[in-house]
Amino acid sequence: MQFHHRGYVSGDPRVAPASGFGIDRPEQLPDELDVLIVGTGPAGMIAAAQLAQFPGVNTRIVEKRGGRLEVGQADGIQSRTVETFNAFGFASRIIDEAYRITQMAFWNADPENPQNIIRTSLPEDDPSGISEFPHLCVNQARVQDYFAEAAHNAPTRLTPDYGWEFVGLTVDRSPSAGEYPVEVRLRRTVGPDAGAERVVHTKYVVGCDGARSAVRAAIGRKLVGDQAMHAWGVMDVLAVTDFPDIRTKCAIQSHDGGSILLIPREGGHLFRLYVDLGEVHEGDNGAVRQTPLDEIIARANRIMHPYTVEVKSVAWHSVYEVGHRLTDKFDDVTGDAGPEVTPRVLIAGDACHTHSAKAGQGMNVSMQDGWNLSWKLGHVIEGRATPELLATYSAERQVIAKDLIEFDKQWSSLMASKPEDFPDPNYLAEFYVKTFEFPSGFMTQYQPSLITATAEHQELATGFPIGKRFKSAEVVRVSDGNPIHLGHQHRADGRWRIYVFADAAAPTKTGTPTAEIAEWLRSDPASPLAATPAGGDEDAWFDVKVVYQQDHSEIRIPDVPEVFTPRLAPFGLADWEKVYGAGTIVGRRIDIFDERGISRDGAVVVVRPDQYVSAVLPLSATDELAAFFAALAPRVAAGDLAGSVS
Amino acid sequence: MQFHHRGYVSGDPRVAPASGFGIDRPEQLPDELDVLIVGTGPAGMIAAAQLAQFPGVNTRIVEKRGGRLEVGQADGIQSRTVETFNAFGFASRIIDEAYRITQMAFWNADPENPQNIIRTSLPEDDPSGISEFPHLCVNQARVQDYFAEAAHNAPTRLTPDYGWEFVGLTVDRSPSAGEYPVEVRLRRTVGPDAGAERVVHTKYVVGCDGARSAVRAAIGRKLVGDQAMHAWGVMDVLAVTDFPDIRTKCAIQSHDGGSILLIPREGGHLFRLYVDLGEVHEGDNGAVRQTPLDEIIARANRIMHPYTVEVKSVAWHSVYEVGHRLTDKFDDVTGDAGPEVTPRVLIAGDACHTHSAKAGQGMNVSMQDGWNLSWKLGHVIEGRATPELLATYSAERQVIAKDLIEFDKQWSSLMASKPEDFPDPNYLAEFYVKTFEFPSGFMTQYQPSLITATAEHQELATGFPIGKRFKSAEVVRVSDGNPIHLGHQHRADGRWRIYVFADAAAPTKTGTPTAEIAEWLRSDPASPLAATPAGGDEDAWFDVKVVYQQDHSEIRIPDVPEVFTPRLAPFGLADWEKVYGAGTIVGRRIDIFDERGISRDGAVVVVRPDQYVSAVLPLSATDELAAFFAALAPRVAAGDLAGSVS
Numbered sequence A, B: 001m002q003f004h005h006r007g008y009v010s011g012d013p014r015v016a017p018a019s020g021f022g023i024d025r026p027e028q029l030p031d032e033l034d035v036l037i038v039g040t041g042p043a044g045m046i047a048a049a050q051l052a053q054f055p056g057v058n059t060r061i062v063e064k065r066g067g068r069l070e071v072g073q074a075d076g077i078q079s080r081t082v083e084t085f086n087a088f089g090f091a092s093r094i095i096d097e098a099y100r101i102t103q104m105a106f107w108n109a110d111p112e113n114p115q116n117i118i119r120t121s122l123p124e125d126d127p128s129g130i131s132e133f134p135h136l137c138v139n140q141a142r143v144q145d146y147f148a149e150a151a152h153n154a155p156t157r158l159t160p161d162y163g164w165e166f167v168g169l170t171v172d173r174s175p176s177a178g179e180y181p182v183e184v185r186l187r188r189t190v191g192p193d194a195g196a197e198r199v200v201h202t203k204y205v206v207g208c209d210g211a212r213s214a215v216r217a218a219i220g221r222k223l224v225g226d227q228a229m230h231a232w233g234v235m236d237v238l239a240v241t242d243f244p245d246i247r248t249k250c251a252i253q254s255h256d257g258g259s260i261l262l263i264p265r266e267g268g269h270l271f272r273l274y275v276d277l278g279e280v281h282e283g284d285n286g287a288v289r290q291t292p293l294d295e296i297i298a299r300a301n302r303i304m305h306p307y308t309v310e311v312k313s314v315a316w317h318s319v320y321e322v323g324h325r326l327t328d329k330f331d332d333v334t335g336d337a338g339p340e341v342t343p344r345v346l347i348a349g350d351a352c353h354t355h356s357a358k359a360g361q362g363m364n365v366s367m368q369d370g371w372n373l374s375w376k377l378g379h380v381i382e383g384r385a386t387p388e389l390l391a392t393y394s395a396e397r398q399v400i401a402k403d404l405i406e407f408d409k410q411w412s413s414l415m416a417s418k419p420e421d422f423p424d425p426n427y428l429a430e431f432y433v434k435t436f437e438f439p440s441g442f443m444t445q446y447q448p449s450l451i452t453a454t455a456e457h458q459e460l461a462t463g464f465p466i467g468k469r470f471k472s473a474e475v476v477r478v479s480d481g482n483p484i485h486l487g488h489q490h491r492a493d494g495r496w497r498i499y500v501f502a503d504a505a506a507p508t509k510t511g512t513p514t515a516e517i518a519e520w521l522r523s524d525p526a527s528p529l530a531a532t533p534a535g536g537d538e539d540a541w542f543d544v545k546v547v548y549q550q551d552h553s554e555i556r557i558p559d560v561p562e563v564f565t566p567r568l569a570p571f572g573l574a575d576w577e578k579v580y581g582a583g584t585i586v587g588r589r590i591d592i593f594d595e596r597g598i599s600r601d602g603a604v605v606v607v608r609p610d611q612y613v614s615a616v617l618p619l620s621a622t623d624e625l626a627a628f629f630a631a632l633a634p635r636v637a638a639g640d641l642a643g644s645v646s
């Protein structure tokens, strides 16, 4: 965390100084704005927290509820999501508060005594330590609270506008359309004016309004997929029980086909039971939703026999019906329009895709949607990038959603199968462990595009697969000898990262491949850094870091090229925290070159603001680097507001 | 963190439900109260945060300043202190925010070129990993903020009463004295009533009012020690510099005797320089305090030659004068009075002892004073313990302060010496590493007393030295397979801990030494647990935990004796988080018996509310356990209010 450099900060350094639209931010929704986010679920809140970092973007987020979510909905947090929380500054707090999954128990009917269940296996949740971040369970409400705090502490002081329901929109794509071409109708849902409508005009609408998305409907898109829904009786309860694994995540499959997914929850006592209520067809007309709580509890007790669960208090319960469904495109640009047509309405999260609760994906994938989209909007609106960047959102995320639904179908049907259908009794547990990278959120790999280079130079850094998220590893910070997880320094500040992994020479300002690319980055008109606005921090748009191969104690910062110690406004202080080396700390060897398979000739790794690797290049590849960012640079976009849409 | 068990907590679980004096806590200082703390420095704030956990104790803390500290004073945080922060629930946040010391650089005059300094060594700060907690630098103001937050989130909703200066007190020790025998005079320092005095009556006064303590003066005690003070020009600055170790803690010794202690600070840019201004004798009459900032900066530049420090902004500066001084007793009971005389006025922190800033002790040792005292006051006032417990405060802490001053003198004079005075050039660096346990805060070892047993059975748990703080180690929690640092579960909730390290038998409710002591603890009238108030949580006063030798996956909680899964009000839920075993997690073997040298026949380890080990006993030693707590039990204390005092 960097602070004090603009002058002493006496209070909480997590509160950034207000700037841009954060200065005297009006309490009331303005008539005109840049981005209107609809819905304060995980997708909407992460988008809000990210856009709040762009002082030049006027973002508001509306929510039809009168206030924050208080209880219920999703609770599974993948390690990729905790990594994301770290980027927003609250990972350590939510880890302290959440339940941590380290194992999963599988219970089945006892073959000797089928009316009883017995534990058949207890695999570790993540035996290989796929991530340095944990796998958590915590209520969705708290996740949203932390994002709300991050948004409010950001320069634009963003807070949700509760009590506004999105009703409809029209996009003016005529050549005469003004700066705010989307007209949105909102309805007040609370207070003395409840029912009153008003209109706002915006540049973009982000629909994060859940599975029954009205924004999706307004752009004529549909969720398509399973005819039937699967219904679950869900309850968050406090209970006295003799079931020995009540505080372990369990898949429980009884002899008569009834099954339960048990999720222990934060705080040491609460747990959630998902009791399978089976397939629900359209003809059901919501009858399943009438299933009384008592019946769900009785059913749970039957499934868990010989154990009993004596429920003392129910914090939340619901019948959660969901099917595998997906929309074909996540924006309002029709398929045959070219990239010169800018999307104006984009949808994210459950508005685009739904899947079972079993793999615990809903909240997680929705947040990754929201993050993917929001930095792009910030860059386009602040004039850092061409509007064509926005087309990559649907292109990237729709594929991910499709893959996820495939995986989830497989997992759900396995979990619903009887043990005798499996090749061997441990089949389910083994599948869980084998495919763990998927539900933990690390399988996402974006394909070559405007922002993802080809794998031509992948061998220079095999541990940073292009298109996947930058997998952190430790380095030693030269300035203070601290072991630092390089990736954890990547905060959600909207900046691109350019990591220079140095060639084998010692640090010097001239004459080595590292010194040359450093000088090119600093001073060449073709360098992406040339676009950085003058007068502010030299690293305002691009965070350039260097990792040398030498031991940290042999490196002297004054010998390092200047681009790696950029000057900050207003005092011209140099940032010394971007220079790293190898080292041995408390007996532990730290060498990222070995750990991530980086060439000893050096390499450049370019990472997007949402932490995905865009490119791996040789140190000499200044032309490619220039070309990569030139393709993204803002230009007079002829077709910006024209073209046909749905 | 445990929550939800009294019903769903929708918001921040760190905010405990208000209870006792926290319900409708009056904004104004009341006329009568239990504990009046004077001074909101580190000593006072930790005492406030601890006492805030006792719903039955009416505590207020007054401060002559009109509001929170904003800048300046101490900044060194030992790992023992971070461990303490963990007990108060904010370690991870302050770690995220602070500067972390991992190495220390020693700079001396270049023998070839004495007007220049060169780095002579760069030892690791803690090469052996003495603690799992880091060594930090962060402003004292932030430490006080976090304690303020902890106090406010506690059941009694304690917040400081700013703008009240302590003026004087009288203790009524006559037999006719009422419940509130201490009369305190306070003066308003801010607002329209500034200058007005008022009187409050209290049971106890805790003087945490710093080196010039008026509370100390009111009980007639004096700081005794060095005639002379040592003066330092201290400044917290932002600067542009070519000094390569500006972000590493440095001891810099120039050729002409001028020396600097450099402390990098939180936020990546700010650093503190202590520029030695030499000894100041009484005749100086404060002249040294007039040393202008420019002169201090110029002197720093001379000492650091050939490097330059171009100061851009000064956040705080001061001339800090301090000597090694100590008071003979930390309370108002004269030396010849017996333990039946209850102290009514107790002093802590700089009010009792002062030392140089060099070893970074002031804030740390003051907090340990405050913690040592405050849980004892809580226990005595809530009727959990005999008032004789209070005599242990001065007895324990005065010795620690004395040892500390000895160490600090040695360290200060070494640091002030010229390199040529040392047996070899690395002498200073080696001394630093060799004695690291001291400044990191782990040398404290209390001697046998009412609350520290003798070492008779120490061999049953060699890794938990009696009288030293319980050095945490990992165990595997049975309920969920989580690797858990046992000591980190010990929160500052005022409870005693009784750790039962089981014998080798598998868990069972009868017939083993572990089962027998468990049953004794639960049901025997001589068990300390028998004193726990009925109707609340069964573990309200004693937190009893068990660690089995078996692998966690082989242990079933329903087989474990009930005392290890106590029932909680109001639902009668059982707490399953107190049962631990061994295990292998992500390939790492966890076995506390091996790691802490615990006998395979089992052992009981008793730990005080401030984390110090009180006793190590065999599993069979129920009589000793009963006797230990019986000695502490409240009784009609004949001499409670009588006796002679200063």
Ligand SMILES: Cc1cc2nc3c(=O)[nH]c(=O)nc-3n(C[C@H](O)[C@H](O)[C@H](O)COP(=O)(O)OP(=O)(O)OC[C@H]3O[C@@H](n4cnc5c(N)ncnc54)[C@H](O)[C@@H]3O)c2cc1C
Residues within 6 Å of the ligand: A038, A039, A040, A041, A042, A043, A044, A062, A063, A064, A065, A072, A073, A074, A075, A076, A140, A164, A165, A166, A167, A208, A209, A210, A211, A213, A214, A234, A318, A320, A348, A349, A350, A351, A356, A357, A360, A361, A362, A363, A366
């Ligand atoms: C009632 C319910 C129960 C669920 N239970 C589970 C569960 O047990 N397990 C599980 O894994 N997942 C569950 N989910 C799904 C999980 O919560 C989602 O996958 C996840 O929250 C997706 O995030 P999102 O931001 O896309 O949408 P959501 O979290 O659904 O957020 C959408 C937000 O938009 C608001 N909104 C909707 N329409 C409008 C409008 N017209 N104008 C303004 N605001 C609007 C909603 O009030 C809501 O706050 C549940 C979802 C719901 C709605």
Ligand SMILES: Cc1cc2nc3c(=O)[nH]c(=O)nc-3n(C[C@H](O)[C@H](O)[C@H](O)COP(=O)(O)OP(=O)(O)OC[C@H]3O[C@@H](n4cnc5c(N)ncnc54)[C@H](O)[C@@H]3O)c2cc1C
Residues within 6 Å of the ligand: B038, B039, B040, B041, B042, B043, B044, B062, B063, B064, B065, B072, B073, B074, B075, B076, B140, B164, B165, B166, B167, B208, B209, B210, B211, B213, B214, B234, B318, B320, B348, B349, B350, B351, B356, B357, B360, B361, B362, B363, B366
């Ligand atoms: C000005 C100053 C500069 C310091 N600089 C350094 C440094 O550079 N490095 C270092 O290591 N240590 C420094 N110290 C020492 C370090 O701050 C202390 O060792 C540490 O804070 C001790 O904590 P404490 O709680 O005992 O007392 P303090 O932190 O001194 O707190 C005492 C509190 O009591 C209040 N108070 C005093 N008298 C009254 C009264 N009559 N009524 C009500 N309130 C009262 C004070 O305003 C203050 O808030 C400095 C101390 C001071 C006062």
